[in-house]
Amino acid sequence: MTTAPSLASGQRSLADPQVRYPLFPPLTRGCPRTSTETVSYPVEVDYDYARVPADFLTARPTGAGLDRWAALLPPLAAPGLGEGGTPLVDLGGGVYVKDESRNPTWSHKDRLNRCTVSAALATGAPGVVVASSGNHGASAAAYAARAGLRCVVLTSSDVPPAAASFLDAYGAVVLPVPVEERWPLTERIVAEFGLFPVSNLTPFHTGSSFGPEGYKTVAYEIAADLGVPAAVFVPTGYGELLFGIGKGFAELHRLGLTDRVPRLFSCEPATGGPLATAVRERLPVARVEVGATDAYGIDCPVSGYRGVVALRGSGGRPLLLDDRRLRAAQAELASAGLWVELSAAAGLAGLRALDEPLDGPVVCVSTSSGFKDRGVGSHAPAPADPAWDAVRTRLRAAGLKG
Missing domain, CATH: 3.40.50.1100 (Rossmann fold)
Structure with a gap:
Protein backbone atom coordinates (compact mmCIF):
# COMPACT_ATOMS: atom_id res chain seq x y z
CA MET A 1 0.00 0.00 0.00
CA THR A 2 1.18 3.54 -0.72
CA THR A 3 1.07 6.46 1.68
CA ALA A 4 -1.13 9.43 0.83
CA PRO A 5 0.81 12.64 0.08
CA SER A 6 1.03 15.30 2.75
CA LEU A 7 -1.34 18.25 2.43
CA ALA A 8 0.91 20.46 4.59
CA SER A 9 1.02 23.94 3.08
CA GLY A 10 3.08 26.10 5.44
CA GLN A 11 3.69 27.25 9.00
CA ARG A 12 1.86 29.89 11.02
CA SER A 13 2.23 31.56 14.40
CA LEU A 14 0.01 30.38 17.23
CA ALA A 15 0.05 33.95 18.57
CA ASP A 16 -1.22 35.42 15.28
CA PRO A 17 -2.44 32.98 12.59
CA GLN A 18 -2.04 35.71 9.99
CA VAL A 19 1.74 35.48 10.42
CA ARG A 20 2.78 32.74 8.05
CA TYR A 21 5.95 31.07 6.82
CA PRO A 22 6.78 28.51 4.11
CA LEU A 23 6.73 24.85 5.13
CA PHE A 24 10.53 24.66 4.87
CA PRO A 25 12.71 25.16 6.75
CA PRO A 26 10.81 23.87 9.80
CA LEU A 27 11.06 26.53 12.50
CA THR A 28 12.63 25.31 15.75
CA ARG A 29 12.76 28.49 17.83
CA GLY A 30 9.16 29.58 17.63
CA CYS A 31 7.79 32.55 15.73
CA PRO A 32 10.49 35.20 15.14
CA ARG A 33 7.91 37.92 14.48
CA THR A 34 5.49 37.46 17.39
CA SER A 35 7.81 36.17 20.13
CA THR A 36 9.40 38.56 22.59
CA GLU A 37 12.24 38.34 25.10
CA THR A 38 9.75 37.25 27.75
CA VAL A 39 7.29 35.11 25.75
CA SER A 40 8.10 32.41 23.19
CA TYR A 41 5.23 31.70 20.80
CA PRO A 42 5.38 28.45 18.80
CA VAL A 43 4.44 27.97 15.18
CA GLU A 44 2.27 25.17 13.86
CA VAL A 45 1.94 23.43 10.51
CA ASP A 46 -1.03 24.42 8.36
CA TYR A 47 -2.74 22.24 5.73
CA ASP A 48 -4.90 22.44 2.62
CA TYR A 49 -7.96 21.23 4.51
CA ALA A 50 -10.22 21.57 1.45
CA ARG A 51 -8.44 18.57 -0.07
CA VAL A 52 -8.85 16.21 2.89
CA PRO A 53 -11.01 13.28 1.75
CA ALA A 54 -14.42 12.88 3.36
CA ASP A 55 -13.53 9.32 4.41
CA PHE A 56 -10.33 10.37 6.21
CA LEU A 57 -11.41 8.59 9.42
CA THR A 58 -13.15 5.60 7.90
CA ALA A 59 -11.22 4.70 4.76
CA ARG A 60 -9.23 1.51 4.61
CA PRO A 61 -5.75 2.43 5.86
CA THR A 62 -3.23 3.27 3.14
CA GLY A 63 -0.37 2.56 5.51
CA ALA A 64 0.37 1.41 9.04
CA GLY A 65 0.67 3.66 12.06
CA LEU A 66 1.36 7.30 11.24
CA ASP A 67 1.41 6.59 7.52
CA ARG A 68 -2.35 6.05 7.67
CA TRP A 69 -2.77 9.75 8.53
CA ALA A 70 -0.07 11.15 6.25
CA ALA A 71 -2.41 13.63 4.52
CA LEU A 72 -2.63 15.68 7.74
CA LEU A 73 1.00 15.31 8.78
CA PRO A 74 4.17 17.05 7.60
CA PRO A 75 5.94 15.14 4.82
CA LEU A 76 7.13 11.86 6.35
CA ALA A 77 10.59 11.81 4.82
CA ALA A 78 11.98 9.49 7.49
CA PRO A 79 11.09 5.79 7.43
CA GLY A 80 8.83 4.62 10.23
CA LEU A 81 9.14 1.90 12.82
CA GLY A 82 5.46 0.98 13.08
CA GLU A 83 4.70 3.77 15.54
CA GLY A 84 1.07 4.54 16.34
CA GLY A 85 -1.93 2.25 16.18
CA THR A 86 -1.74 1.73 19.95
CA PRO A 87 -4.67 0.05 21.73
CA VAL A 95 -12.83 4.48 31.21
CA TYR A 96 -10.31 3.70 28.48
CA VAL A 97 -6.52 3.86 28.53
CA LYS A 98 -4.63 4.81 25.37
CA ASP A 99 -1.51 2.71 25.95
CA GLU A 100 1.41 4.49 24.30
CA SER A 101 3.91 2.03 25.74
CA ARG A 102 3.15 -0.16 22.71
CA ASN A 103 5.17 2.17 20.46
CA PRO A 104 8.58 0.97 19.19
CA THR A 105 10.62 2.56 21.99
CA TRP A 106 7.83 2.16 24.55
CA SER A 107 6.62 5.76 24.65
CA HIS A 108 4.48 8.38 22.90
CA LYS A 109 7.65 10.21 21.81
CA ASP A 110 7.87 7.92 18.78
CA ARG A 111 4.99 9.78 17.16
CA LEU A 112 6.82 13.08 17.57
CA ASN A 113 10.20 11.82 16.43
CA ARG A 114 8.90 10.28 13.22
CA CYS A 115 8.03 13.87 12.30
CA THR A 116 11.08 15.68 13.72
CA VAL A 117 13.57 13.26 12.16
CA SER A 118 11.65 13.67 8.89
CA ALA A 119 12.33 17.40 9.20
CA ALA A 120 16.03 16.74 9.76
CA LEU A 121 16.24 14.42 6.78
CA ALA A 122 14.32 16.77 4.50
CA THR A 123 16.59 19.71 5.35
CA GLY A 124 19.79 17.73 4.76
CA ALA A 125 21.04 17.77 8.35
CA PRO A 126 23.68 15.12 9.14
CA GLY A 127 21.94 14.21 12.38
CA VAL A 128 19.83 15.33 15.30
CA VAL A 129 20.53 16.60 18.80
CA VAL A 130 18.18 16.31 21.75
CA ALA A 131 18.18 17.31 25.43
CA SER A 132 16.24 14.62 27.24
CA SER A 133 15.74 12.96 30.62
CA GLY A 134 14.84 9.63 28.99
CA ASN A 135 11.98 8.88 26.61
CA HIS A 136 12.62 11.62 24.09
CA GLY A 137 16.29 10.73 23.71
CA ALA A 138 15.65 7.01 23.32
CA SER A 139 13.06 7.70 20.64
CA ALA A 140 15.12 10.27 18.76
CA ALA A 141 18.07 7.86 18.69
CA ALA A 142 15.89 5.09 17.23
CA TYR A 143 14.43 7.21 14.44
CA ALA A 144 17.78 8.78 13.63
CA ALA A 145 19.33 5.31 13.34
CA ARG A 146 16.45 4.19 11.11
CA ALA A 147 17.02 7.22 8.86
CA GLY A 148 20.81 6.77 8.75
CA LEU A 149 21.49 9.93 10.77
CA ARG A 150 23.70 10.52 13.79
CA CYS A 151 22.13 11.37 17.15
CA VAL A 152 23.57 13.30 20.09
CA VAL A 153 21.70 13.07 23.39
CA LEU A 154 22.32 15.48 26.26
CA THR A 155 20.97 13.76 29.35
CA SER A 156 21.63 13.17 33.03
CA SER A 157 23.85 10.66 34.77
CA ASP A 158 20.78 9.07 36.39
CA VAL A 159 19.02 8.39 33.08
CA PRO A 160 16.77 5.32 33.56
CA PRO A 161 18.56 2.04 32.76
CA ALA A 162 16.07 1.13 30.03
CA ALA A 163 16.55 4.47 28.29
CA ALA A 164 20.33 4.16 28.56
CA SER A 165 20.12 0.71 26.98
CA PHE A 166 18.13 2.09 24.06
CA LEU A 167 20.70 4.84 23.53
CA ASP A 168 23.60 2.39 23.58
CA ALA A 169 21.86 0.01 21.17
CA TYR A 170 21.18 2.75 18.62
CA GLY A 171 24.72 4.11 18.71
CA ALA A 172 23.83 7.56 20.00
CA VAL A 173 26.50 9.89 21.32
CA VAL A 174 25.42 10.23 24.96
CA LEU A 175 26.58 13.24 26.99
CA PRO A 176 25.43 13.19 30.64
CA VAL A 177 25.71 16.84 31.70
CA PRO A 178 24.08 19.07 34.35
CA VAL A 179 20.57 20.21 33.43
CA GLU A 180 21.56 23.87 33.15
CA GLU A 181 24.21 22.98 30.56
CA ARG A 182 21.98 21.01 28.19
CA TRP A 183 20.38 23.85 26.27
CA PRO A 184 23.50 26.02 25.78
CA LEU A 185 25.33 22.92 24.55
CA THR A 186 22.46 22.07 22.21
CA GLU A 187 22.78 25.56 20.68
CA ARG A 188 26.53 25.12 20.17
CA ILE A 189 26.11 21.69 18.61
CA VAL A 190 23.45 23.00 16.21
CA ALA A 191 25.64 25.96 15.25
CA GLU A 192 28.95 24.12 14.83
CA PHE A 193 27.89 20.67 13.62
CA GLY A 194 24.72 21.47 11.71
CA LEU A 195 22.58 18.95 13.60
CA PHE A 196 18.81 19.46 13.64
CA PRO A 197 17.41 20.14 17.13
CA VAL A 198 14.50 17.87 18.02
CA SER A 199 14.03 19.42 21.47
CA ASN A 200 13.52 22.95 22.72
CA LEU A 201 15.85 25.93 22.22
CA THR A 202 13.81 28.79 23.70
CA PRO A 203 13.28 30.09 27.28
CA PHE A 204 9.63 28.99 27.17
CA HIS A 205 8.96 25.81 25.27
CA THR A 206 8.40 26.05 21.52
CA GLY A 207 10.30 23.16 19.94
CA SER A 208 10.08 22.03 16.32
CA SER A 209 6.90 22.93 14.48
CA ASP A 373 11.18 4.71 35.53
CA ARG A 374 14.42 5.50 37.31
CA GLY A 375 15.75 2.64 39.37
CA VAL A 376 13.88 -0.04 37.45
CA GLY A 377 16.26 -2.83 36.52
CA SER A 378 18.82 -1.92 39.17
CA HIS A 379 17.71 -4.51 41.69
CA ALA A 380 16.92 -8.22 41.75
CA PRO A 381 14.64 -10.24 44.05
CA ALA A 382 16.22 -12.11 46.94
CA PRO A 383 16.56 -15.90 46.43
CA ALA A 384 13.62 -17.97 47.72
CA ASP A 385 13.86 -21.18 49.73
CA PRO A 386 12.73 -23.91 47.26
CA ALA A 387 11.60 -26.29 50.02
CA TRP A 388 7.87 -26.96 49.64
CA ASP A 389 6.98 -25.96 53.19
CA ALA A 390 8.65 -22.59 52.67
CA VAL A 391 6.98 -22.11 49.27
CA ARG A 392 3.55 -23.02 50.64
CA THR A 393 3.97 -20.64 53.56
CA ARG A 394 4.93 -17.83 51.21
CA LEU A 395 1.95 -18.47 48.94
CA ARG A 396 -0.49 -18.55 51.82
CA ALA A 397 0.99 -15.32 53.16
CA ALA A 398 0.19 -13.80 49.77
CA GLY A 399 -3.48 -14.75 50.19
CA LEU A 400 -3.55 -17.92 48.05
CA LYS A 401 -5.58 -20.85 49.33
CA GLY A 402 -4.58 -24.45 48.83
Whole structure:
Protein backbone atom coordinates (compact mmCIF):
# COMPACT_ATOMS: atom_id res chain seq x y z
CA MET A 1 0.00 0.00 0.00
CA THR A 2 1.18 3.54 -0.72
CA THR A 3 1.07 6.46 1.68
CA ALA A 4 -1.13 9.43 0.83
CA PRO A 5 0.81 12.64 0.08
CA SER A 6 1.03 15.30 2.75
CA LEU A 7 -1.34 18.25 2.43
CA ALA A 8 0.91 20.46 4.59
CA SER A 9 1.02 23.94 3.08
CA GLY A 10 3.08 26.10 5.44
CA GLN A 11 3.69 27.25 9.00
CA ARG A 12 1.86 29.89 11.02
CA SER A 13 2.23 31.56 14.40
CA LEU A 14 0.01 30.38 17.23
CA ALA A 15 0.05 33.95 18.57
CA ASP A 16 -1.22 35.42 15.28
CA PRO A 17 -2.44 32.98 12.59
CA GLN A 18 -2.04 35.71 9.99
CA VAL A 19 1.74 35.48 10.42
CA ARG A 20 2.78 32.74 8.05
CA TYR A 21 5.95 31.07 6.82
CA PRO A 22 6.78 28.51 4.11
CA LEU A 23 6.73 24.85 5.13
CA PHE A 24 10.53 24.66 4.87
CA PRO A 25 12.71 25.16 6.75
CA PRO A 26 10.81 23.87 9.80
CA LEU A 27 11.06 26.53 12.50
CA THR A 28 12.63 25.31 15.75
CA ARG A 29 12.76 28.49 17.83
CA GLY A 30 9.16 29.58 17.63
CA CYS A 31 7.79 32.55 15.73
CA PRO A 32 10.49 35.20 15.14
CA ARG A 33 7.91 37.92 14.48
CA THR A 34 5.49 37.46 17.39
CA SER A 35 7.81 36.17 20.13
CA THR A 36 9.40 38.56 22.59
CA GLU A 37 12.24 38.34 25.10
CA THR A 38 9.75 37.25 27.75
CA VAL A 39 7.29 35.11 25.75
CA SER A 40 8.10 32.41 23.19
CA TYR A 41 5.23 31.70 20.80
CA PRO A 42 5.38 28.45 18.80
CA VAL A 43 4.44 27.97 15.18
CA GLU A 44 2.27 25.17 13.86
CA VAL A 45 1.94 23.43 10.51
CA ASP A 46 -1.03 24.42 8.36
CA TYR A 47 -2.74 22.24 5.73
CA ASP A 48 -4.90 22.44 2.62
CA TYR A 49 -7.96 21.23 4.51
CA ALA A 50 -10.22 21.57 1.45
CA ARG A 51 -8.44 18.57 -0.07
CA VAL A 52 -8.85 16.21 2.89
CA PRO A 53 -11.01 13.28 1.75
CA ALA A 54 -14.42 12.88 3.36
CA ASP A 55 -13.53 9.32 4.41
CA PHE A 56 -10.33 10.37 6.21
CA LEU A 57 -11.41 8.59 9.42
CA THR A 58 -13.15 5.60 7.90
CA ALA A 59 -11.22 4.70 4.76
CA ARG A 60 -9.23 1.51 4.61
CA PRO A 61 -5.75 2.43 5.86
CA THR A 62 -3.23 3.27 3.14
CA GLY A 63 -0.37 2.56 5.51
CA ALA A 64 0.37 1.41 9.04
CA GLY A 65 0.67 3.66 12.06
CA LEU A 66 1.36 7.30 11.24
CA ASP A 67 1.41 6.59 7.52
CA ARG A 68 -2.35 6.05 7.67
CA TRP A 69 -2.77 9.75 8.53
CA ALA A 70 -0.07 11.15 6.25
CA ALA A 71 -2.41 13.63 4.52
CA LEU A 72 -2.63 15.68 7.74
CA LEU A 73 1.00 15.31 8.78
CA PRO A 74 4.17 17.05 7.60
CA PRO A 75 5.94 15.14 4.82
CA LEU A 76 7.13 11.86 6.35
CA ALA A 77 10.59 11.81 4.82
CA ALA A 78 11.98 9.49 7.49
CA PRO A 79 11.09 5.79 7.43
CA GLY A 80 8.83 4.62 10.23
CA LEU A 81 9.14 1.90 12.82
CA GLY A 82 5.46 0.98 13.08
CA GLU A 83 4.70 3.77 15.54
CA GLY A 84 1.07 4.54 16.34
CA GLY A 85 -1.93 2.25 16.18
CA THR A 86 -1.74 1.73 19.95
CA PRO A 87 -4.67 0.05 21.73
CA LEU A 88 -7.48 1.55 23.75
CA VAL A 89 -7.71 -0.67 26.81
CA ASP A 90 -11.14 -0.77 28.45
CA LEU A 91 -10.87 -0.49 32.24
CA GLY A 92 -14.63 -0.68 32.63
CA GLY A 93 -17.13 1.98 33.65
CA GLY A 94 -16.55 3.97 30.48
CA VAL A 95 -12.83 4.48 31.21
CA TYR A 96 -10.31 3.70 28.48
CA VAL A 97 -6.52 3.86 28.53
CA LYS A 98 -4.63 4.81 25.37
CA ASP A 99 -1.51 2.71 25.95
CA GLU A 100 1.41 4.49 24.30
CA SER A 101 3.91 2.03 25.74
CA ARG A 102 3.15 -0.16 22.71
CA ASN A 103 5.17 2.17 20.46
CA PRO A 104 8.58 0.97 19.19
CA THR A 105 10.62 2.56 21.99
CA TRP A 106 7.83 2.16 24.55
CA SER A 107 6.62 5.76 24.65
CA HIS A 108 4.48 8.38 22.90
CA LYS A 109 7.65 10.21 21.81
CA ASP A 110 7.87 7.92 18.78
CA ARG A 111 4.99 9.78 17.16
CA LEU A 112 6.82 13.08 17.57
CA ASN A 113 10.20 11.82 16.43
CA ARG A 114 8.90 10.28 13.22
CA CYS A 115 8.03 13.87 12.30
CA THR A 116 11.08 15.68 13.72
CA VAL A 117 13.57 13.26 12.16
CA SER A 118 11.65 13.67 8.89
CA ALA A 119 12.33 17.40 9.20
CA ALA A 120 16.03 16.74 9.76
CA LEU A 121 16.24 14.42 6.78
CA ALA A 122 14.32 16.77 4.50
CA THR A 123 16.59 19.71 5.35
CA GLY A 124 19.79 17.73 4.76
CA ALA A 125 21.04 17.77 8.35
CA PRO A 126 23.68 15.12 9.14
CA GLY A 127 21.94 14.21 12.38
CA VAL A 128 19.83 15.33 15.30
CA VAL A 129 20.53 16.60 18.80
CA VAL A 130 18.18 16.31 21.75
CA ALA A 131 18.18 17.31 25.43
CA SER A 132 16.24 14.62 27.24
CA SER A 133 15.74 12.96 30.62
CA GLY A 134 14.84 9.63 28.99
CA ASN A 135 11.98 8.88 26.61
CA HIS A 136 12.62 11.62 24.09
CA GLY A 137 16.29 10.73 23.71
CA ALA A 138 15.65 7.01 23.32
CA SER A 139 13.06 7.70 20.64
CA ALA A 140 15.12 10.27 18.76
CA ALA A 141 18.07 7.86 18.69
CA ALA A 142 15.89 5.09 17.23
CA TYR A 143 14.43 7.21 14.44
CA ALA A 144 17.78 8.78 13.63
CA ALA A 145 19.33 5.31 13.34
CA ARG A 146 16.45 4.19 11.11
CA ALA A 147 17.02 7.22 8.86
CA GLY A 148 20.81 6.77 8.75
CA LEU A 149 21.49 9.93 10.77
CA ARG A 150 23.70 10.52 13.79
CA CYS A 151 22.13 11.37 17.15
CA VAL A 152 23.57 13.30 20.09
CA VAL A 153 21.70 13.07 23.39
CA LEU A 154 22.32 15.48 26.26
CA THR A 155 20.97 13.76 29.35
CA SER A 156 21.63 13.17 33.03
CA SER A 157 23.85 10.66 34.77
CA ASP A 158 20.78 9.07 36.39
CA VAL A 159 19.02 8.39 33.08
CA PRO A 160 16.77 5.32 33.56
CA PRO A 161 18.56 2.04 32.76
CA ALA A 162 16.07 1.13 30.03
CA ALA A 163 16.55 4.47 28.29
CA ALA A 164 20.33 4.16 28.56
CA SER A 165 20.12 0.71 26.98
CA PHE A 166 18.13 2.09 24.06
CA LEU A 167 20.70 4.84 23.53
CA ASP A 168 23.60 2.39 23.58
CA ALA A 169 21.86 0.01 21.17
CA TYR A 170 21.18 2.75 18.62
CA GLY A 171 24.72 4.11 18.71
CA ALA A 172 23.83 7.56 20.00
CA VAL A 173 26.50 9.89 21.32
CA VAL A 174 25.42 10.23 24.96
CA LEU A 175 26.58 13.24 26.99
CA PRO A 176 25.43 13.19 30.64
CA VAL A 177 25.71 16.84 31.70
CA PRO A 178 24.08 19.07 34.35
CA VAL A 179 20.57 20.21 33.43
CA GLU A 180 21.56 23.87 33.15
CA GLU A 181 24.21 22.98 30.56
CA ARG A 182 21.98 21.01 28.19
CA TRP A 183 20.38 23.85 26.27
CA PRO A 184 23.50 26.02 25.78
CA LEU A 185 25.33 22.92 24.55
CA THR A 186 22.46 22.07 22.21
CA GLU A 187 22.78 25.56 20.68
CA ARG A 188 26.53 25.12 20.17
CA ILE A 189 26.11 21.69 18.61
CA VAL A 190 23.45 23.00 16.21
CA ALA A 191 25.64 25.96 15.25
CA GLU A 192 28.95 24.12 14.83
CA PHE A 193 27.89 20.67 13.62
CA GLY A 194 24.72 21.47 11.71
CA LEU A 195 22.58 18.95 13.60
CA PHE A 196 18.81 19.46 13.64
CA PRO A 197 17.41 20.14 17.13
CA VAL A 198 14.50 17.87 18.02
CA SER A 199 14.03 19.42 21.47
CA ASN A 200 13.52 22.95 22.72
CA LEU A 201 15.85 25.93 22.22
CA THR A 202 13.81 28.79 23.70
CA PRO A 203 13.28 30.09 27.28
CA PHE A 204 9.63 28.99 27.17
CA HIS A 205 8.96 25.81 25.27
CA THR A 206 8.40 26.05 21.52
CA GLY A 207 10.30 23.16 19.94
CA SER A 208 10.08 22.03 16.32
CA SER A 209 6.90 22.93 14.48
CA PHE A 210 6.79 19.43 12.96
CA GLY A 211 6.98 17.43 16.20
CA PRO A 212 3.57 18.00 17.85
CA GLU A 213 1.86 17.20 14.55
CA GLY A 214 2.69 13.55 15.18
CA TYR A 215 0.64 13.63 18.37
CA LYS A 216 -2.51 14.52 16.43
CA THR A 217 -2.67 10.88 15.41
CA VAL A 218 -3.57 9.95 19.02
CA ALA A 219 -6.80 11.92 18.51
CA TYR A 220 -7.44 10.40 15.09
CA GLU A 221 -7.05 6.87 16.49
CA ILE A 222 -9.32 7.55 19.47
CA ALA A 223 -12.00 8.98 17.17
CA ALA A 224 -11.71 6.05 14.75
CA ASP A 225 -11.87 3.44 17.52
CA LEU A 226 -14.28 5.01 20.00
CA GLY A 227 -15.76 8.18 18.59
CA VAL A 228 -15.35 11.44 20.49
CA PRO A 229 -15.08 10.85 24.25
CA ALA A 230 -16.36 13.28 26.84
CA ALA A 231 -12.82 14.03 27.97
CA VAL A 232 -9.18 13.10 27.50
CA PHE A 233 -6.74 13.21 30.43
CA VAL A 234 -3.16 13.86 29.36
CA PRO A 235 0.12 13.64 31.33
CA THR A 236 1.61 17.09 30.75
CA GLY A 237 5.11 18.47 30.86
CA TYR A 238 5.73 21.11 28.21
CA GLY A 239 2.29 20.52 26.69
CA GLU A 240 3.19 19.25 23.22
CA LEU A 241 1.19 16.02 23.56
CA LEU A 242 -1.76 17.95 24.99
CA PHE A 243 -1.65 20.39 22.08
CA GLY A 244 -1.31 17.69 19.44
CA ILE A 245 -4.31 15.75 20.77
CA GLY A 246 -6.35 18.95 20.94
CA LYS A 247 -5.40 19.97 17.43
CA GLY A 248 -6.24 16.53 16.06
CA PHE A 249 -9.75 16.61 17.50
CA ALA A 250 -10.21 20.23 16.38
CA GLU A 251 -9.26 19.29 12.82
CA LEU A 252 -11.76 16.43 12.73
CA HIS A 253 -14.49 18.79 13.94
CA ARG A 254 -13.47 21.48 11.45
CA LEU A 255 -13.72 18.93 8.64
CA GLY A 256 -17.20 17.87 9.75
CA LEU A 257 -16.02 14.35 10.57
CA THR A 258 -17.09 14.69 14.21
CA ASP A 259 -19.78 16.81 15.87
CA ARG A 260 -17.71 18.12 18.80
CA VAL A 261 -14.35 18.04 20.55
CA PRO A 262 -13.63 16.44 23.95
CA ARG A 263 -12.60 18.41 26.98
CA LEU A 264 -8.89 18.14 27.66
CA PHE A 265 -7.45 17.92 31.14
CA SER A 266 -3.73 18.54 31.61
CA CYS A 267 -2.24 16.44 34.42
CA GLU A 268 0.90 17.92 36.03
CA PRO A 269 2.85 17.23 39.24
CA ALA A 270 1.60 19.40 42.09
CA THR A 271 5.22 20.23 42.97
CA GLY A 272 5.48 22.38 39.84
CA GLY A 273 2.64 22.87 37.40
CA PRO A 274 3.70 25.72 35.10
CA LEU A 275 0.70 25.26 32.79
CA ALA A 276 -1.70 25.40 35.74
CA THR A 277 0.07 28.58 36.86
CA ALA A 278 -0.23 30.14 33.40
CA VAL A 279 -3.95 29.37 33.25
CA ARG A 280 -4.60 30.60 36.79
CA GLU A 281 -2.74 33.86 36.21
CA ARG A 282 -4.07 34.27 32.65
CA LEU A 283 -0.60 34.27 31.14
CA PRO A 284 0.57 32.74 27.86
CA VAL A 285 3.46 30.98 29.64
CA ALA A 286 4.82 30.62 33.16
CA ARG A 287 7.93 29.64 35.08
CA VAL A 288 7.74 27.95 38.49
CA GLU A 289 10.03 26.55 41.14
CA VAL A 290 9.95 22.76 40.89
CA GLY A 291 9.77 20.68 44.04
CA ALA A 292 10.60 17.04 44.61
CA THR A 293 8.60 14.43 42.67
CA ASP A 294 9.33 11.01 41.24
CA ALA A 295 7.36 11.89 38.09
CA TYR A 296 10.53 13.10 36.39
CA GLY A 297 9.13 12.81 32.86
CA ILE A 298 6.62 15.64 33.38
CA ASP A 299 8.48 17.64 36.02
CA CYS A 300 9.02 20.89 34.09
CA PRO A 301 9.87 24.38 35.37
CA VAL A 302 8.42 26.19 32.33
CA SER A 303 5.32 25.81 30.23
CA GLY A 304 4.67 26.45 26.55
CA TYR A 305 1.89 28.44 24.93
CA ARG A 306 0.65 25.29 23.18
CA GLY A 307 -0.81 24.02 26.46
CA VAL A 308 -2.86 27.18 26.98
CA VAL A 309 -4.19 26.91 23.41
CA ALA A 310 -5.21 23.28 23.94
CA LEU A 311 -7.09 23.86 27.19
CA ARG A 312 -8.79 27.02 25.93
CA GLY A 313 -9.88 25.41 22.67
CA SER A 314 -11.42 22.37 24.37
CA GLY A 315 -13.04 23.97 27.40
CA GLY A 316 -10.79 21.90 29.62
CA ARG A 317 -8.68 22.79 32.62
CA PRO A 318 -5.42 21.91 34.39
CA LEU A 319 -5.14 19.39 37.22
CA LEU A 320 -2.35 19.14 39.79
CA LEU A 321 -1.46 15.76 41.28
CA ASP A 322 0.80 14.72 44.12
CA ASP A 323 2.93 11.58 44.04
CA ARG A 324 0.49 9.74 46.29
CA ARG A 325 -2.26 10.05 43.67
CA LEU A 326 0.18 9.15 40.90
CA ARG A 327 1.27 5.98 42.71
CA ALA A 328 -2.32 4.99 43.38
CA ALA A 329 -3.11 5.33 39.67
CA GLN A 330 0.06 3.44 38.74
CA ALA A 331 -1.01 0.60 41.07
CA GLU A 332 -4.55 0.60 39.64
CA LEU A 333 -3.18 0.29 36.12
CA ALA A 334 -0.84 -2.52 37.20
CA SER A 335 -3.78 -4.38 38.71
CA ALA A 336 -5.39 -4.20 35.26
CA GLY A 337 -2.27 -5.59 33.58
CA LEU A 338 -0.71 -2.27 32.50
CA TRP A 339 2.70 -1.41 33.96
CA VAL A 340 3.47 2.24 33.32
CA GLU A 341 6.04 4.83 34.26
CA LEU A 342 4.91 7.01 37.18
CA SER A 343 4.59 10.05 34.91
CA ALA A 344 2.46 7.99 32.54
CA ALA A 345 -0.08 7.30 35.29
CA ALA A 346 -0.91 11.01 35.54
CA GLY A 347 -3.82 10.70 33.09
CA LEU A 348 -5.69 8.16 35.22
CA ALA A 349 -4.68 10.00 38.39
CA GLY A 350 -6.25 13.13 36.96
CA LEU A 351 -9.52 11.35 36.26
CA ARG A 352 -9.63 9.84 39.75
CA ALA A 353 -8.98 13.27 41.30
CA LEU A 354 -11.59 15.10 39.22
CA ASP A 355 -14.28 16.83 41.24
CA GLU A 356 -16.93 17.16 38.52
CA PRO A 357 -19.11 14.68 36.58
CA LEU A 358 -18.47 13.78 32.95
CA ASP A 359 -21.16 12.65 30.55
CA GLY A 360 -19.79 9.82 28.43
CA PRO A 361 -16.68 7.72 28.03
CA VAL A 362 -13.28 9.13 28.90
CA VAL A 363 -9.76 8.34 27.72
CA CYS A 364 -6.67 8.50 29.91
CA VAL A 365 -3.46 8.64 27.92
CA SER A 366 -0.66 6.50 29.36
CA THR A 367 2.57 7.73 27.82
CA SER A 368 5.27 5.15 28.55
CA SER A 369 6.29 1.78 29.96
CA GLY A 370 7.13 1.10 33.58
CA PHE A 371 10.57 0.04 32.39
CA LYS A 372 11.29 3.75 31.85
CA ASP A 373 11.18 4.71 35.53
CA ARG A 374 14.42 5.50 37.31
CA GLY A 375 15.75 2.64 39.37
CA VAL A 376 13.88 -0.04 37.45
CA GLY A 377 16.26 -2.83 36.52
CA SER A 378 18.82 -1.92 39.17
CA HIS A 379 17.71 -4.51 41.69
CA ALA A 380 16.92 -8.22 41.75
CA PRO A 381 14.64 -10.24 44.05
CA ALA A 382 16.22 -12.11 46.94
CA PRO A 383 16.56 -15.90 46.43
CA ALA A 384 13.62 -17.97 47.72
CA ASP A 385 13.86 -21.18 49.73
CA PRO A 386 12.73 -23.91 47.26
CA ALA A 387 11.60 -26.29 50.02
CA TRP A 388 7.87 -26.96 49.64
CA ASP A 389 6.98 -25.96 53.19
CA ALA A 390 8.65 -22.59 52.67
CA VAL A 391 6.98 -22.11 49.27
CA ARG A 392 3.55 -23.02 50.64
CA THR A 393 3.97 -20.64 53.56
CA ARG A 394 4.93 -17.83 51.21
CA LEU A 395 1.95 -18.47 48.94
CA ARG A 396 -0.49 -18.55 51.82
CA ALA A 397 0.99 -15.32 53.16
CA ALA A 398 0.19 -13.80 49.77
CA GLY A 399 -3.48 -14.75 50.19
CA LEU A 400 -3.55 -17.92 48.05
CA LYS A 401 -5.58 -20.85 49.33
CA GLY A 402 -4.58 -24.45 48.83
